[in-house]
Amino acid sequence: MNKITTCPEFPKTCKSLLSKYLTQDVYSKLNEKKTANNFTLENAILSGVVNLDSGIGVYAGDIESYTTFNLLFDPIIEDYHGFSKEDKHTSNLNPNDLNAPNPDEEGKYILSTRIRVGRNFANIPLGPAITKEQREKIENDASNALNSLNDDLKGTYYPLDGMPENIKKQLISDHFLFKAGDRFLEAAGLNRDWPSGRGIFHNDEKTFLVWVNEEDQLRIISMQEGGDIKEVFERLTTAIKKIEEKIQFSYNDHLGYITSCPTNLGTAMRASVHIKLPNLSEDMNRFKNITDNFHLQIRGIHGEHSESVGGVYDISNKRRLGVTEVQCVQDMYDGVVELIKIEKELENK
Structure with missing residues (x-):
């Protein structure tokens, strides 16, 4: 697999949330960033770029991915879960x-x-x-x-x-x-x-x-x-x-x-x-x-x-x-x- 060096162009048939939210602007802002574990935007999106039939197309490498690459993850999470970046999650295992x-x-x-x-x-x-x-x-x-x-x-x-x-x-x-x-x-x-x-x-x-x-x-x-x-x-x-x-x-x-x-x-x-x-x-x-x-x-x-x-x-x-x-x-x-x-x-x- 060649390295992703430019913003990927997805075919019209691709319906993944990655293809919907990874714009040239988002790519430019995130491309140089990495988390403390050296996890990059390329690592996060590779699965969705290789597999054009993905439903989502992104994976996080650590908890930090969700903040470092928030311009991509936030809209995907909101689209999939109907959950905005201001919302709080509550757990109840009783x-x-x-x-x-x-x-x-x-x-x-x-x-x-x-x-x-x-x-x-x-x-x-x-x-x-x-x-x-x-x-x-x-x-x-x-x-x-x-x-x-x-x-x-x-x-x-x-x-x-x-x-x-x-x-x-x-x-x-x-x-x-x-x-x-x-x-x-x-x-x-x-x-x-x-x-x-x-x-x-x-x-x-x-x-x-x-x-x-x-x-x-x-x-x-x-x-x-x-x-x-x-x-x-x-x-x-x-x-x-x-x-x-x-x-x-x-x-x-x-x-x-x-x-x-x-x-x-x-x-x-x-x-x-x-x-x-x-x-x-x-x-x-x-x-x-x-x-x-x-x-x-x-x-x-x-x-x-x-x-x-x-x-x-x-x-x-x-x-x-x-x-x-x-x-x-x-x-x-x-x-x-x-x-x-x-x-x-x-x-x-």
Whole structure:
């Protein structure tokens, strides 16, 4: 890849927020700047310049990127999250504030529930700007913190580097193993030194999982079969609290929890269910109207851009920044209650 030496010109077909907000004026003002970690505008925009089908097209290399390159990041954040540079973010991880009795006691509709957050270490660069040594230090500190968890969070940490074949097979069959990132993350510098410094922790019950040094330095995941959304949230918040006793996370009052991709800022949370809606999904307009009302996103069961299988969909919160974690999960819960209600009505017809 040649160095970016002039303001990139994007084709008309490019719809990324980078192409929308990187004007010649913005480029000229930011091009010579760099953060204390030597992260430059070129580093921030490379993924979106290489991948013209990006939705966003920018990544931050550290918390400072959001102020150093604010002329680019601020309008992108406002466009995506509807959140202005004067706004403040508030966090609330108190499960007692969530009203979410199991909406599907019989287990007829909700196959599984999964809530995850991204977290990055304070005072260390984010994935796109990190050094190999810093990444290894994160792995060391994270594995120590995770291996000290007890009760139903007690489990084992597995480094990816030099992983024995039998463990690899087991983690693949559990759908726990993550691979090197896609071409978007590759161009952002997030795949460097693969697989050094990466690993996976899971508890003995396989209801709690942490990815170390994937897109975010920690991706903390609570999950189980069925629709007890509150129980999944409680497990997650307990784990976060325990990990925070050993590790300080990168956070500020404006952007909340700091992540390399601006779409995850704020709560960095994705609360989702796999739910079976064969009748409602026959009328995708109606389906989408309901999810839009509750600020939810519809995906196929294998993640973004995938198809549904057998009328099963992945439904998750769309809002992350400017709302609390409790609101994110409440959005998802309230939307799921409505989806089940409509599915039942359609069955009875």
